[in-house]
Amino acid sequence: MLQRLLMVLSIGAALAMLAVLVVRTQGEPQTLEGHLGRMTALAQLSAANVEADTQVMRARLSLESDAQGLEDAMRRLEAARTALALHRDGLRAVSRDVGNAVSGLLQQLDDKQALLGSYRSQVGEFAGSYAKFGQESDLVLADPALAGDAGLRSAVRRLLEEVTTYSLQSAPTNQDTLDGLMTQVTVGAGSAPALRSRLIALSNAAARVVGDKDQLTAIAGKLGEVPVAATLDRLQKNYIAHYAKDEANLARYRQVLAIYAAALLAVFGLVGWRLRRSYGELDRSHDELQNLNASLEETVQARTGELRKALDDLRFQQAQLVQSEKMAALGQMVAGVAHEINTPLGYARGNVETVRESLPFVRELIEAEQSGDARRREEAQRRWPADEGLAEFEILLKDAEHGLGQIAELVLGLKDFSRVDRSLTELFSLNDGLDTALKICQSQLKGRVEVQREYGELPLVPCAPSQINQVFLNLISNAGQAIEGQGLIMLRTYAEDDEAVVEVQDSGCGMDADTLAHIFEPFFTTKPVGKGTGLGLSIVFRIVEDHRGRIEVDSRPGQGTTFRLRLPLKAAAATSTSTIEPAGEIVLKEAFA
Template sequence: MLQRLLMAISIGAAIVVLVVLVVRTQSEPQTVQGHLARLTTLAQLRVADENATAQVTRARLRLSTEAKGLADAARRLEDAGSALATHRDEFRMVSRDLAGTAAGLLQQIDEKKSLLGTYERQIEQLASSFEQLRGQAEALLVHPALPAGSALHTAVRRLIEEVTLYALQSNPDNQQTIEALLNRLSAEAASARALRGALLGLGRATTTVLGDSDRASATADRISQLPITAELDQLRHRYVTHYAKAETEIARYRTVLVIYAGALLAVFGFVGWRLRRSYGELDRSHDALQTLNTKLEATVEERTAELRKAFDDLRLQQAQLVQSEKMAALGQMVAGVAHEINTPLGYARGNVETVREAVPLIRELFDAQASGDTARQEQARRSWPPEEGLPELEMLLGDAEYGLEQIGELVRGLKDFSRVDRSFNEMFDLNDGIDTALKICQNQLKGRVEIQRDYAELPPVPCAPSQINQVFLNLLNNAGQAIDGAGTIAIRTRVEDQMAVVEIRDTGCGMDADTQAHIFEPFFTTKPVGKGTGLGLSIVFRIIEDHRGSIEVDSTIGEGTTFRVKLPLRSAGTGGTSNATARPENLQETVA
């Protein structure tokens, strides 16, 4: 069996390795077409990014209100980003790092596209404000109050030139020169009333152009600082490196697959040769086995006869042990019953003797009254005064009657306890059964064990009453024997989940876990040799099992033990009857 298991494991492992190698050689991470498409996408994205950067510079140099080059560059950049997004899942399949780099690159492309739109609007605004500045400057240069060739005329022309240079490319040196020229024009405006409005308007237009130019420069700087080119180079390098590594690994797996397939063919050839040899050996072994089977049948019949005889002997010994258990229990029960009968019988006999002694005195009193002799009557009344004797006789006869009733009740309990049941279909009150068992074992318990009853109103239970009485008697006797000295036995009944539950809890010595695990096994006992057979709780367990019930035990060393018996409230029908009929010996077994 072990060899077959190892063989099956080996074959399974070989097949798994073969499948893994085949999958490794066939599951190429990228096809050639897909690889070229991804490289093309990366190249197109690089071109689109470089074009967008170039359009930023061109748009600044043109200062046109219609920056078509920026819009076209943004559109081309968006198309290239969309193409890269279509390959994002493919990059994720290749490597998680590549997928992260591609995702970051897409974010930068979106940011650059947004900045291009902003820059386009800023350039248009700059071109518009610059045109306004040029219009105001040209009007000022031809103003009659501003003669050509004058210092103010020269300053205005210089201002226009510097502002134009600053609009094309912001330069701190231009800005200082422009500020100096604006200060001069402001001073001139204070003295030249005719030119004051034109000069102030020119100054405001100049300030507007400078602000628009600064904003456009800041946006252009942000665009140039985006590391799209570096990220593209890094992504392309990682991707190409990974692709080359994957191709190398696939080639290596193909080589391993060829070698492994050759090894498997050699192994299978060797196995086939060995199987062919084994078939011949199996044929020879089969012939020898048939011969052995013929001899084995005779040996089995002989051993079966021996086992049957040993089994019959074992059953006989078991019956003898059960009978011994029954006789021991019977002796204990007879001793208890005799004691319980002797007590009321003793005081009933004494009361009868007292009444018998009083009968001659009563007869003498009657005779004296009948004779009419007054002296004789007086003497008889002194010997037995009726006013005292009659109440005493009534009390003595009442006590004797009570004792006889106790004896009769005990006899009736014994009759109920020991009656033979022929099926499990008789309805029985479990509370009455517990009280009957308590009466029988009262001699063992009274004087040292307190009985606490907590009875619920139970419906009649279909069962064999004598067997159930036998269970209660055994559990109560065991509880009493477990209590060394004074103690308590608490009995509780209730209905739970269509089951009648009886709990018998004692304050005895308790049991450890190992003892609890074996108490229902036949012949297991903790009593000294000669004090018990170990069949009591085993028979109890079998009776409860025959009634489709269950018995549980909870015990703690030094605290006590609780037995919990559960019996179904509904009859099992013919199944329960046939079970009781099949083993009638259960009905008369008494356990110690």
């Protein structure tokens, strides 16, 4: 025993060591595809950052509102930032300092993108103010009043040159000159009102150009303070250093793995040779085992046959029990059914008797009509008015026909209820089944229990109609027995998902938790001795189980009970009750106020 334990522990340790070495050689940072993807993302980001800086510089030197190059650079920088974010986890896996550098770089890129957006907007404002300044300059230079003042005209031209220089230079030094020229232009208009107004507008336009240029320069300075290039350079150097280190470790682990695998192969080869010798001994005992197996198979087949016969007997007895319970339920309702038959039979017989007694008068009237004797015809009409009698005949015969139809429906319901089904694949209307059960239970419910129907549109359900009718009869009968005095039974049907749902709800006494826990057990009953077998709900559950359905019970003491039957709308794979595996389910719900 100790030797086997040591062997198992040795094999486990060897496999664990092998697993560790394999894992060490398969780390994510060492995969070539991941490494190339990260290096590509860093290179693209570096190129996009340089392009963005270049476009910022070009935009500062441009006096036009078009900054398409800057927008393209911003989009490329955002795409490069997104690509780097996809590799964030892989870079963090390399080392902590590389991961921290990636997080810092992504934050710097977000800051730079925000500043680039502000810079792009300011470029547009600067270009607009410069264009406005040019328009004002053209208006002033074209004014005839300026031609007579050579000094003022020279000042306007110098202001135009200085503003243009200020707009183009990255670090202008002519701020003082600009202020003096704007003051000279403003106060040098003389007495011409139109010229003075244009010169003031020109000075204001020059001031807006200078202000927009200053804001543009300030944003450019903030962009220069974001160290994206330096951070990216450090990240690339750290990543390459760590990657080289990981590659060296990976090479060592691979070498160790190769040596270890060779040693394991040698050990397993020795074990295999030992096992081969053991197999030789096992082969010699194979014949003995075959003989023993043959004997065991014969014994198993014999016992299996006995069990199969016992199972068939049990299923037959179960079917007999279901049929017996069905006939017992019919027996309990024989008196009521007889009354339901006798009532329409009585007035049908009376109506037929009335018609039969009137036949001689009809015959006499017909003979008088055929003979042509007027006095005989008048005598027959006096004794029995022909028109009124024929109308009464029609009414009496219709009543008799209606009564016989009621008897036929009741007998047909009893026939459907009492027959023995051999298949679960017959298509059946659950609504018709409920109506059939109600006809049989009518004598038990009439005069004290109101029955309301809320039938939905249901497709035909594959089932055993006689068994389903028995379920309905048991549930409706139990609902009627649970109601003392006047009450209400509600019958509902509807389709839900792939199931047909039938609800039988009563306003009876309800059940407590202890009763709910046992209602489907065979021979359990709350009725007095001799009043019930305790098999009704047990058989109901078995029938629902055979149909691969479910039955739910919701009850409160003093507030009634609801039985909810769920049957599948599609036929089960099996076609006989003897081959259906149990698949039913009970859901018991009990609530107390």
